[in-house]
Amino acid sequence: MIKAGQIEKGTALLIKGQPFLCIEREFVNPGKGSAFVRLKLKSPATGQTLSETMKSQDNAEDITIEDRTFQYLYNDGENFAFMNVENYEQIEVPMKSFEGYEYIMKDGETYRLTLWEDQVLDIQVPSKVVYVVTETEDAARGDTVQGVTKDAVLETGLKIRVPGFIKQGEKVRVNTETREYLERVND
Amino acid sequence: MIDFKAQRARSELYKNIRSFFLDRDYLEVFTPTLSPSLIPEPTIKTFSTLFKNEFVGEKEFYLIPSPEIFMKEMIASGSGSIFQISTCFRNSEQLGDVHNPEFSMLEYYTMDFTDKDSIELTHEMIKETAISNPSWLKNEPLIITMEEAMKEFAGVDLLKAQEYEYLRSEAERLNLYVPDSESWEDTFNRIFLTYVETSLPKDREVYLCDYPSQIECLAKDYPDRPYKKRWEMYIKGIEIANCYDEERDKDKILSYYKREQDILEKERKATGEAISKADFSFASLDMPQCSGGAIGLDRLLLTEYGGDEIAPILSFPMCSMLKTE
Incomplete structure (x- = not known):
């Protein structure tokens, strides 16, 4: 147990049985009131965010991650x-x-x-990762101009759109959050 | 790095504020920073120091958390409308963002005014003294009551919430943690701080009026509603000012002080903290009808000068002085 006033950015807490990470903390003193901390918490498991306001003296269940x-x-x-x-x-x-x-x-x-x-x-998982393109059709001649995209399957089975000039066996960098093509990678 | 542009901006703002009040026949006053006693305010932690003199011996003094007590004594002694720019101190404050334990305060009292009259005055003052033309100043201020704000931003009926059980069930509906036994004020603040204060518009001055009577202070009560004649003003989500229609009833003032002193003693005894010497003398003063406002000038300057935290405009913020030790 810790006092809410001791919670910092990065402190892990158990809220209603679920683990949350503190991502923002702000002390607030309402005029003529006791000290509170306003917290923004995020569940690492589900990504759910939670706003919580606690009195500095409230007990909070901290956990070690x-x-x-x-x-x-x-x-x-x-x-x-x-x-x-x-x-x-x-x-x-x-x-x-x-x-x-x-x-x-x-x-x-x-x-x-x-x-x-x-x-x-x-x-x-890093936000940018290089994958090998395992399946994609060769672009028709003349379709290699910018802006024309086509389907591709990566080594992990991920299906994305890539520019027409990408060939099977080539490597591409992908944004793993949006799952979008970023650039071709030349060895 | 000292930001001399910020220094000039502050100097200009103070000059404009002085002119604004002097032009309206307010008397600029100067009161002590060190005081041998304080108004009991349990939520404010103070700095104390020792006065040493071979004849008097040692005596504890406090750095003032606000010049209120001295200014009210002046008012009761017939000063008329007054204002002061002073340095105030609050211990155990958070460092950085919009807090510094030493800060600059404008306190102004207007005779025959109510808190509502002070809204117009305050808006006019801010508009006339601004050192820049920030976007929030282009919009008309929002004047909203706490009852309206609680309804709009938290869906809570503040009149019904006079009943604690209802307030508590509303806090729980809003997914807030409420310990088994808690005061009305603390449960209210959980809702207010989580849902209301964070939702106030940030593109204009917001005057949030008529605070619940359960939050005790020296503002007058409405005779027909459970609210006090008090407002707080926010700019860009930052609390900038507060203002009362000042209580004049001596019995009410004295009993308020005694209750606050009891809370202070109880709390400080529990934590082992020193208890500052209380002064109730103000309760016997004859206060004329007036409205008193206080503005955090570092914060006001920040909203006009730009930026997200006050440290750069302070030149020597405590957070950086501590780092260089």
Whole structure:
């Protein structure tokens, strides 16, 4: 337990049984009133944000979260399998908690996972990642002009639109949040 | 890096404010910064220091959190309308953003005015003394009552909320945490600070009027509504000013002070903090009808000069003085 007045940006709290991270904190003293802290909290698991105002003297349940490096092994359609690179222990993470991550994580790649006890709160996938284009049709002659896009499938199975000039086997950089093509990468 | 442009802006703002009040026949007054006693205000932490003299011995003094007590003594002694720009001190303040433990305050009292009269005066003063032409100044001020604001931004009926159980259930409906036993004021503040204060328009001056009577202060009560004749003014979401129709009833003033002193002593005893010497003498003064306003000048300057925090316009903000130690 900590006093609400001690909460800082980055403090992890348990609110109604759910872990949240403090992303903004502001002290407020209403005229003639006691001291309050206005908090903006974010659930690392669901991305949900929450506004909370607490008296500085209110108790808050703080929790310890930690980041660890894991290797992504595979998914079986229900769970992602990860291996802790320090002790080789394997863990399973329900795919429904991280929808669509199978399309942005690469087998064998390492990721930082945010954990609270045994629960994985976050899988930190870099915001820009390079993928190999495994399927795309060659552009028809004359369709390589700027602005013309076509479908492509990446090594993870992710389907995106790429410019006409991208060829199968080439590498592209992708924004993993919007899942949009950013640029061609030449080795 | 000292921002001399900000220094010049402050100097110009102060000059304009002085002219504004002097042109309207207010007397500029000068009152002490060190005081041997304070008005009991449990929510304000103060700085104390020792006066040492071989004849008097040692005596505790306090850096004033506001010049109110001295200015009210002047008013009761027949000063007429007065104003003062002074440095005030509040301990345990947050550092940075819009807080600094040492800050600049404009306090002004107008004879025969009510708090509503002071809205017009304050808006006129801000408009006439502005050192720039910020976009919020181009819009007409919003004057809104707390009852209206609670309804609009939190969906709470403040009249019904006089009943604590209703207020509490509304806080819970709004997903706010409320401990098992809590004062009306604290539960109200949870709603107000989370949903109302953050939703006030940021593109104009906002005068938020008629605060709940449960939040005790030395503003007069409405005879027919559970509210006080008090407003707070916000610019760009920052609390800039507060103003009362000043209470004149000596019994009410004295009993208010005694209640506040009791709370202060109870709280400070629990935390082991020192208890400042209280002064109730003001309660025996003959206060004329007047309205008193106080404006945080560092914040007002910030809204006119531009920027998100006061540190750059302070030259020597406490947060940077602490870092260089």
